Amino acid sequence: MSAPSIRRLALLAAMVIMAFAGTPGVMAEPYFQGPKSCEECHKDEYKVWGETKHFKAYRTAHKAKDAKKIVAAVGGKKNMKRNKSCSVCHYSTEQKKPDGKAKVKYGPSCESCHGASSDWEVIHSDYGGKNVKRENETQDHKVKRIADSFAAGLAWASSSYEIAAKCMKCHGLARSEISGGAFAKMLEAGHPINQSFEIVMFSQGKMRHWLKERSPAQLSKLFVAGQVAKLVSATEAAAKTEDAQYKAAQMKRAADAKAALQAVPQAAALIATPSEGNARKMMQTIGQQDLSGQVGGQIPCAGPDKENLKQC
Numbered sequence: 001m002s003a004p005s006i007r008r009l010a011l012l013a014a015m016v017i018m019a020f021a022g023t024p025g026v027m028a029e030p031y032f033q034g035p036k037s038c039e040e041c042h043k044d045e046y047k048v049w050g051e052t053k054h055f056k057a058y059r060t061a062h063k064a065k066d067a068k069k070i071v072a073a074v075g076g077k078k079n080m081k082r083n084k085s086c087s088v089c090h091y092s093t094e095q096k097k098p099d100g101k102a103k104v105k106y107g108p109s110c111e112s113c114h115g116a117s118s119d120w121e122v123i124h125s126d127y128g129g130k131n132v133k134r135e136n137e138t139q140d141h142k143v144k145r146i147a148d149s150f151a152a153g154l155a156w157a158s159s160s161y162e163i164a165a166k167c168m169k170c171h172g173l174a175r176s177e178i179s180g181g182a183f184a185k186m187l188e189a190g191h192p193i194n195q196s197f198e199i200v201m202f203s204q205g206k207m208r209h210w211l212k213e214r215s216p217a218q219l220s221k222l223f224v225a226g227q228v229a230k231l232v233s234a235t236e237a238a239a240k241t242e243d244a245q246y247k248a249a250q251m252k253r254a255a256d257a258k259a260a261l262q263a264v265p266q267a268a269a270l271i272a273t274p275s276e277g278n279a280r281k282m283m284q285t286i287g288q289q290d291l292s293g294q295v296g297g298q299i300p301c302a303g304p305d306k307e308n309l310k311q312c
């Protein structure tokens, strides 16, 4: 075979692998390596996380008022850590090897928000070879490093929809692994659903594990990503069951997000048809545009009442 056709074959193989990467059963699923695997290089972030409710949840969640009542309502294992209907949100796992066992070991941790790291950990921390330091990384390499990490599942600021979607699915009681029926029973048994959960307000206080304070433009983008993710997750969740209480809670989330997004003309197609595809398209269109003029006034932490909000 000639060199170009071998290259084409290799490219084709890579494309096939990428096409199947998200399909369960075809390739090994990305898995959580656990927060200790991040600590080595991200000591400061780890320390901040260690002071949050996410960290503490591993020890406290099952002791909360109503916890037993909610588990009993859903059925299955009585221990929250062993009951999948609880553990997907209240805890996170650690797995040492691709064929190893995922053990529930922490509260929501780094990968709960940044994505399972097994496929991206090596890529995201490589500046272009063993001896290349941060300051010597070429611009081309940096662009490619970030794009490749994203393709392998790393969620962070440059992919704010992905990270916002993670918050909104847990905090909006809208994760696809859990049936609408189970959510309905949880709500009925008194599980909270905080309608005012907003990503900027809930991430710039105790949770903030990044040194540089975000600019108004960055916060506005995060706010918009949060509303977009709220709308998409609520629309999907509302369609999952006919249970009146759960449906009403999700319809309210969707309506609130739509109202917030009225200020953003780029959101028109998404509001008409809320879907992950439209959400990604919209965030891509927005790119680095500064939306603070449009939505800045809606962000609780950027407003005059910042001091009064416990999260800020």
Ligand code: HEC
Residues within 6 Å of the ligand: 033, 034, 035, 037, 038, 039, 040, 041, 042, 110, 111, 114, 117, 121, 124, 125, 126, 134, 146, 149, 155, 156
């Ligand atoms: C071997 C060291 C190393 C490990 C282990 C590591 N990181 Fe990183 N991480 C880095 C480096 C280096 C950067 C790039 C920082 C820069 O130059 O902007 C980075 C950046 C990031 C970023 C910002 C995105 C970016 O490209 O700047 C996130 C988010 C992140 N890491 C999360 C994690 C999480 C979560 C884990 C654990 C699953 C982890 N990292 C493990 C070294 C590491």
Ligand code: HEC
Residues within 6 Å of the ligand: 061, 064, 065, 066, 067, 068, 070, 071, 074, 080, 083, 085, 086, 087, 088, 089, 090, 169, 170, 171, 172, 173, 174, 175, 178, 186, 191, 192, 193, 194
């Ligand atoms: C979709 C994600 C999700 C699932 C699934 C889930 N929870 Fe929660 N749970 C949360 C979030 C997020 C909070 C925090 C809500 C808030 O403070 O607004 C919470 C809060 C709670 C609280 C109140 C905690 C407190 O400090 O008052 C209890 C109790 C609770 N959950 C029990 C359970 C039990 C038991 C299960 C399993 C049957 C379960 N949850 C399943 C996301 C979830």
Ligand code: HEC
Residues within 6 Å of the ligand: 035, 038, 039, 042, 045, 046, 047, 049, 054, 108, 109, 110, 111, 112, 113, 114, 156, 157, 158, 160, 163, 203, 209, 210, 211, 212, 214, 222
């Ligand atoms: C509750 C969700 C959540 C958890 C848990 C979490 N992060 Fe983050 N992380 C974020 C968000 C949100 C951002 C900022 C995104 C933005 O500004 O758009 C971020 C940003 C970062 C950055 C980029 C910092 C910078 O200056 O840009 C790094 C590195 C990082 N996280 C590492 C970690 C590590 C390591 C852990 C675990 C010890 C962790 N994160 C836990 C949500 C989380």
Ligand code: HEC
Residues within 6 Å of the ligand: 053, 054, 056, 057, 060, 061, 088, 089, 090, 091, 108, 112, 113, 163, 164, 166, 167, 168, 170, 171, 199, 202, 203, 207, 311
């Ligand atoms: C895997 C599910 C999950 C994800 C993802 C997640 N959270 Fe949470 N979060 C929880 C649970 C569960 C609690 C309640 C912990 C408890 O009280 O036991 C919580 C609690 C919190 C709290 C403390 C609330 C309080 O009343 O003090 C804040 C703040 C928070 N989350 C912000 C965020 C933000 C911002 C994001 C996204 C960047 C996020 N969370 C992503 C599950 C999640």
